[in-house]
Amino acid sequence: MPTGAQKEALRATHAALYRQPARSTRGGPLFNAFPYPTKISPETIALFIATHTSPGATVLDSFAGSGSTGLAAILCGRPTDQMRQDAERLGLTARWGPRRAVLYELSVLGAFVADVLCNPPDPAEFSNAAEQLLADVRRQWAWLYRTRDPDGADGEIRYVVWSDVLRCPKCRKHASLWDACVSRRPANISSTFRCPHCGKRSAIGSVSRVRATVADDLLDNERTSRRRVQAWVYGETDGRTWSRPAQTADHRDFKQIQQSAFPEPVPVQQVPWGDLYRAGYHEGISHLHHFYTHRNLLAFSALWNATARFPDRLRPSLRFWLLSYNAAHSTLMTRVVAKKNQEDLVVTSAQPGVLYISGLPVEKNIFAGVRRKISTLQAAFAMVHGQGDLVEVRNASSLQVDLPDESVDYVFSDPPFGGNIPYAEVNFINEAWIGRLTDVKDEAIVSRHQNKTVDDYQELLRGAFREAQRVLRPDGFVTVAFHSASAGVWNALRSACEGAGFHVAGTSVLDKTQASFKQVRTNGAVKGDPLILLSKTRASGNGREAEVWAVTKELVKQATKSSNPAEATPQRLYSRLVGRYVAAGQSVPIDAGDFYRGLQERHGRYAEQAV
Ligand SMILES: C[S@@+](CC[C@H](N)C(=O)[O-])C[C@H]1O[C@@H](n2cnc3c(N)ncnc32)[C@H](O)[C@@H]1O
Numbered sequence: 001m002p003t004g005a006q007k008e009a010l011r012a013t014h015a016a017l018y019r020q021p022a023r024s025t026r027g028g029p030l031f032n033a034f035p036y037p038t039k040i041s042p043e044t045i046a047l048f049i050a051t052h053t054s055p056g057a058t059v060l061d062s063f064a065g066s067g068s069t070g071l072a073a074i075l076c077g078r079p080t081d082q083m084r085q086d087a088e089r090l091g092l093t094a095r096w097g098p099r100r101a102v103l104y105e106l107s108v109l110g111a112f113v114a115d116v117l118c119n120p121p122d123p124a125e126f127s128n129a130a131e132q133l134l135a136d137v138r139r140q141w142a143w144l145y146r147t148r149d150p151d152g153a154d155g156e157i158r159y160v161v162w163s164d165v166l167r168c169p170k171c172r173k174h175a176s177l178w179d180a181c182v183s184r185r186p187a188n189i190s191s192t193f194r195c196p197h198c199g200k201r202s203a204i205g206s207v208s209r210v211r212a213t214v215a216d217d218l219l220d221n222e223r224t225s226r227r228r229v230q231a232w233v234y235g236e237t238d239g240r241t242w243s244r245p246a247q248t249a250d251h252r253d254f255k256q257i258q259q260s261a262f263p264e265p266v267p268v269q270q271v272p273w274g275d276l277y278r279a280g281y282h283e284g285i286s287h288l289h290h291f292y293t294h295r296n297l298l299a300f301s302a303l304w305n306a307t308a309r310f311p312d313r314l315r316p317s318l319r320f321w322l323l324s325y326n327a328a329h330s331t332l333m334t335r336v337v338a339k340k341n342q343e344d345l346v347v348t349s350a351q352p353g354v355l356y357i358s359g360l361p362v363e364k365n366i367f368a369g370v371r372r373k374i375s376t377l378q379a380a381f382a383m384v385h386g387q388g389d390l391v392e393v394r395n396a397s398s399l400q401v402d403l404p405d406e407s408v409d410y411v412f413s414d415p416p417f418g419g420n421i422p423y424a425e426v427n428f429i430n431e432a433w434i435g436r437l438t439d440v441k442d443e444a445i446v447s448r449h450q451n452k453t454v455d456d457y458q459e460l461l462r463g464a465f466r467e468a469q470r471v472l473r474p475d476g477f478v479t480v481a482f483h484s485a486s487a488g489v490w491n492a493l494r495s496a497c498e499g500a501g502f503h504v505a506g507t508s509v510l511d512k513t514q515a516s517f518k519q520v521r522t523n524g525a526v527k528g529d530p531l532i533l534l535s536k537t538r539a540s541g542n543g544r545e546a547e548v549w550a551v552t553k554e555l556v557k558q559a560t561k562s563s564n565p566a567e568a569t570p571q572r573l574y575s576r577l578v579g580r581y582v583a584a585g586q587s588v589p590i591d592a593g594d595f596y597r598g599l600q601e602r603h604g605r606y607a608e609q610a611v
Contacts, residue, residue: 012550013093014477017051018508018533019551019580020090026512029379034113034324036066037353037421038414040481040510043083045072045412047094048479050079050087055097057409060471062398062464063444064103065423067114069412070391073101074118074384091554101391102408104398107438109323109427111395116320118391120381121313127378129314130321130370137302138367144257144295145365147235150244155237157365159347160246161336162293163231164359165210168195169202174210177359178231187338187345189360209359211283217261218268218289225284228361230254243344258294264305266297269432274425274449276355285357288432291331299366300330304433319434321377325370327429328352332361353421355429397442399463403471411468414481414529415461418454418489419446446489458492458499465500474536478502481510483529493532502534544589549602551580552595556603570596 024044025031031041049059049072061069075083077098087094103118105111120126149155163178175197181190181204193207194200212227230246269288284290289297300322307318327333333350335358347362394402416423422445424431424438431437444460446452452460468478480497484490497504508531555576559568566572574595581588590598 008546009093011546013051013091014506014533015547015550016091017048018506018531019554021509021511022047022090022531023086024510024512029376030071030117030383032376033117033380034066034320035328035349035352036110036113037423037426038417039066039068040414040512042068042071042075043080043086044510045069046075046079046083047087047090047092048412049073049099049410050076050094050096051092052410052477052479053099054095054409055099057099058407059099059101060401060403060408060411060468061101061103061413062401062411062468063413063415064105064114064393065107065110065414067103067105067110067117067391067393070101070103070114070118070393071384072412073099074387074390077387077390078383098387098390102403103391103393104396104401105393106395106397106443107423107427108395108431108434108436109438110423111393112316112434113320113323114391115393116316117380118384118393119389120385121317123378123381123385126314126317126321126381127374129310129318130374130377133303133306133310133318134367134371137299137306141299141302142367144299145367147233147253148249149235149237149242153237155235155242156368158234158236158241158368159334159362159364160230160234160250161232161345162228162332162361162363165227165229166193166207167210168193168198168200169207170200171195171198173197176229176231182231182345182360184345185343187342189336189338189345209280218266219287223284223286223290225290226281231360254293254295257298260294260298262298262301264301266301267432267435269428269437272425272428272437275419275422275447276425278356281357281359282355288429291333291355291357291429293332293363296330296363296366300326303366303370317377317381321373322370323430323433324377325366325373326433329364329369330366331429332357332363334362334364336360336362353426355426397464398467399442399460401467401471405470406473408468408471409473409476411472411476411478412481413468413478415464415493416443416445417482417484418457418486418492419448420484421445422447422449454488454492457489458496461493461496462499465496465502469500469502469536472536476536477505478534480532480534481529482532497532497534502536503538504532505535506533507531508533548577548590548595549598551577552599552602570599573599 022044024041045068053059059069059073076096079096103114105114145157147155147157163176165174165176166180167174175195179196180193191204193202193204210227211224213222213224216223230250232243233246233250234243267288271286271288303322307315310318328349331350333356335348336345337348339346424440424443428437440450442460444457444464446454446457472478482493510529510531512529552573555573559573574592578588
């Protein structure tokens with residue numbers, strides 16, 4: 001049982017944790033290992049776990065996604081220098097040492113990613129196996145990306161920009177979007193269609209797309225979709241990179257590739273279209289394989305099927321490696337954008353959280369891409385490997401948590417933000433390769449397609465929070481990261497927390513930008529996701545009082561360093577204190593009179609100047 005003084009110290013360190021924005025940096029091997037929408041850096045979550053709990057504690061995440069909370073629990077036992085510095089800078093009493101984590105994640109993909117990342121194989125063994133797999137597959141399939149450079153010598157494709165084909169409203173002739181709208185040096189994608197045949201200019205929205213009917217070998221039928229042609233080829237010859245317009249020979253090569261039958265099984269999976277379907281750019285896209293060019297489908301399925309030749313202890317990590325590159329980089333959702341002051345278009349991955357296919361999709365060389373990921377994954381695995389079985393991932397709904405009452409010390413979660421991202425629908429591309437799709441019945445989102453209103457969403461959240469409330473020990477806390485631009489969604493979250501029996505004990509901000517610490521401290525308004533601290537009991541007068549004096553101590557410290565003597569007056573200190581609470585959107589907990597009296601007791605010298 002902690003003593004009164006220990007309790008006071010704990011409250012002070014909790015107050016310090018929520019007083020200033022927490023920084024979630026988008027970088028490092030763990031963050032970059034797998035693209036998953038709206039994830040938070042595990043290093044940041046670790047600060048919360050290390051401040052709220054002691055080593056050996058059990059942490060729950062009810063909406064675990066790709067497993068950042070599990071990684072954080074492990075990292076508490078292996079804090080990086082940066083984590084130690086962050087804790088010191090924020091004035092936290094972080095207790096380093098590993099924690100156990102139980103992760104609930106409904107989606108098949110999220111749970112798969114979390115499980116591999118939190119329980120990775122030996123990093124060197126993984127990297128050797130990945131290199132070997134890639135070499136084996138390349139021996140048979142490297143020809144897919146062979147081409148000619150601008151001088152006619154042999155080269156290798158790095159990526160090909162494809163283009164939709166449009167019909168000029170005036171002369172009715174066909175022109176590629178690339179020819180009509182794209183210019184290089186400097187890069188620009190115009191929203192005006194300029195017909196290369198008759199010169200007529202039209203707003204791009206008023207120009208119709210050309211459709212094509214093509215044979216679908218996997219479905220053994222024909223389908224009609226947008227017509228696309230290769231527009232520009234980017235390649236490499238002996239380490240020298242180059243680019244050139246697509247030529248007749250490229251179209252001929254591709255036709256030849258299309259004649260190649262799939263030597264190995266490819267999942268024939270219907271798209272579970274929901275909220276993300278758009279009649280325009282998803283026309284004719286009814287199955288998984290329609291998201292790929294024939295070349296990339298051959299390359300990816302060859303890699304995927306090769307994983308079956310590896311032992312059980314390595315196969316999941318090899319599949320993780322391939323999937324980490326799959327949806328975001330291997331499909332037609334990869335795109336080019338024109339950035340200001342850039343000579344050429346910039347290739348970028350799929351837009352997160354949607355299944356958008358642009359009019360200028362990019363076909364990347366998958367073999368080159370997955371090779372580059374090996375070292376990132378090796379580094380990520382090395383950060384957490386060998387810590388024992390600390391993290392248990394449960395691919396299940398958090399509306400039923402299989403843990404005893406009051407057995408969890410702390411909960412960290414970021415639930416879906418209303419209708420922001422339909423996770424199961426977005427994850428379907430990778431789940432189709434895993435061979436199992438998510439059951440969306442309990443998916444806590446607002447969704448027109450799933451017939452889930454804000455009220456239904458609130459009810460699902462409440463169910464998950466009620467379970468968290470049940471398994472949390474009486475003095476435990478929940479930290480929720482949340483963001484929404486909709487008042488209705490915010491109210492749903494608040495009602496769900498209250499309905500589950502939680503009380504708001506504090507708030508803060510999770511700054512997901514890459515701002516330096518200085519910016520974070522000096523700019524009053526920091527963009528970021530609100531953080532909400534929940535407790536099972538209403539914050540007692542004592543708790544808030546302890547927080548007031550912890551903040552005051554810090555303000556007095558700052559005042560002593562200031563060259564302006566007015567900063568050290570009780571009136572100014574009170575104003576500063578009020579400012580802190582108002583800026584955090586919290587009620588002001590103490591009147592000026594009580595403050596001056598308390599200040600007199602604790603920091604007599606300042607109060608003497610006061611009244
Ligand atoms: C904002 S994401 C969490 C991201 C996570 N912090 C990470 O590290 O990647 C929310 C997650 O909640 C999951 N989810 C939605 N409803 C759920 C439910 N009833 N039970 C468990 N997970 C659920 C979604 O599949 C999604 O992965």
